[in-house]
Amino acid sequence: MTVQDRAPVGRWVAFRHRGYPAYWTALLLVGFAVQIQTVAIGWQVYDLTRDPFDLGLVGLSQFAPALLLVLVTGAAADRFSRRGIMCACLVVESCVAAGLLTYAATLDATSPTWPIFALILVFGAGRAFYNPARQSLAPNLVPPEHLSNAILANSTANQAATICGPVVGGLLYGLSPGLPYAVTLVLLLTAAALVLTIPRQPRQIAVAGAKTWETLSAGFRYIWASKPVLGAISLDLFAVLLGGAMAMLPVYARDVLEIGPTGLGLLRSAPAVGAIGVGFWLMAHPIRRNAGLIMFLSVAAFGFFTLVFALSTTLWLSALALLMTGAFDMVSVNLRSVLIQLWTPDALRGRVNSVNQVFIGASNELGAFRAGTMATLIGPVAAVALGGAATLAVAALWARLFPDLRRVQRLD
The missing domain is CATH 1.20.1250.20 (MFS general substrate transporter like domains)
Incomplete structure (x- = not known):
């Protein structure tokens, strides 16, 4: 962690450390993107099937990769660059948004939903690798005495996205079924670009050796x-x-x-x-x-x-x-x-x-x-x-x- 020994104090103290403002802004944009896309997918799937059970499958499809890959995702965040993993995952999630945008442009009343669920699984896999890397990078950007301030700022960004994101997603879907995915694509690519501006963290300790069960x-x-x-x-x-x-x-x-x-x-x-x-x-x-x-x-x-x-x-x-x-x-x-x-x-x-x-x-x-x-x-x-x-x-x-x-x- 490259931070000053005597760190500043104040409400926004975490933002005074190099790299954290870009990290936080990327977190906010990703939060909005996920909320907007989730609302759009829910509406679209229900429009096609009129089956509430499919809405449950949407949530399960996003959570299942994190459960199935739990042993791999955390090890990756400890072995490789957390900044690099975040950026790569955001690019993958952007590709999913582009796929959903393309599919939305060709939808009609007889279109199957399995392509949507397949894309959601890929999105969930990206999120499964993204989240451990994101959470583990924050302590590398601020000193321990300012970590609480950083986590509060992160949580506030997530809550703001939780409040506003679904509203924006619903409004965009009302204008055009593909518009939420286009906005999601732009937000995710912008977040990926911001992550690239975060300085490399020389003190990250990599996991050496083969990926054994231990x-x-x-x-x-x-x-x-x-x-x-x-x-x-x-x-x-x-x-x-x-x-x-x-x-x-x-x-x-x-x-x-x-x-x-x-x-x-x-x-x-x-x-x-x-x-x-x-x-x-x-x-x-x-x-x-x-x-x-x-x-x-x-x-x-x-x-x-x-x-x-x-x-x-x-x-x-x-x-x-x-x-x-x-x-x-x-x-x-x-x-x-x-x-x-x-x-x-x-x-x-x-x-x-x-x-x-x-x-x-x-x-x-x-x-x-x-x-x-x-x-x-x-x-x-x-x-x-x-x-x-x-x-x-x-x-x-x-x-x-x-x-x-x-x-x-x-x-x-």
Whole structure:
């Protein structure tokens, strides 16, 4: 890492380090591109088949490569240039956008969907290599004392893309089915060009030797041996798996709150608004003491406000509860992300981050499945309420099982 020994301080301190502004801008552009393309694919597939099951396959097709390639993607990020991997993956994803654009120009009512799913699988494979490299590069661009600021800025960019990207994608698709893919192509190529401007990182430690099982599985073994890292990753896994309520929002908007599609849009945006607000606040007021304890309290608060949302019958309280879940989730995600990065040696960051990404993806997919299954059995309100209560229990149990993680004081 080529940074100054005495680094500057301030809300935007991460942006004062060479290479990070280009990295962050590329991250923002890629976030918008993924959101725009995902919305367009969903609309296009549903227009062709009118089968909601195919929408589930879209998400599975993007997640499956990360799961299947988990041992390879992390090792690649530790062995080769992370900057080079990011750029190569963005070029591959650009080719996918170009393929989707070409196919959209030839679509009619009888067109099959398998070419779209084939392209999504290629896109998912690119993302599978991109994410570990992206996450592992950030600690090479800023010093440890500014890593929290950088991760907050990254999370804020992701949340901004999450709020605005789907809206832009929907508007573009309304103008022309191929237009979202054209915009995605331009955004991804621009991001790839920005990544090339990031300075090379001379201190990255490559994984030497052949790709043996010991090398490929090192990320899993390190996570299991390092209890704070295991605690942070598994806490995120179970909190999202049990406490996520996003999959049930259409049910709440239609049947519980009776607020229609406009109200659904408000509910979906509330967590991201809370996350962005807290992200900006934390960039100016970083957590300097009791980081581990605050992380567990934030997860507990996430569960509590999920429970409040589950039991609410008014729009304002439901939106406020979801806003608070996003706010506390931003706190806990930032703390967990920084702790994982700081506790992991640079030579293993790619493999550890690839495992973490699979756990996050699995918790999101399985969490939606858990919520839907329980809602069928016991009703949506009981399903979401039980998930919130279970998250409170997980926070308390993990604080007891991982005392070293609970006692972490600082993030530098």
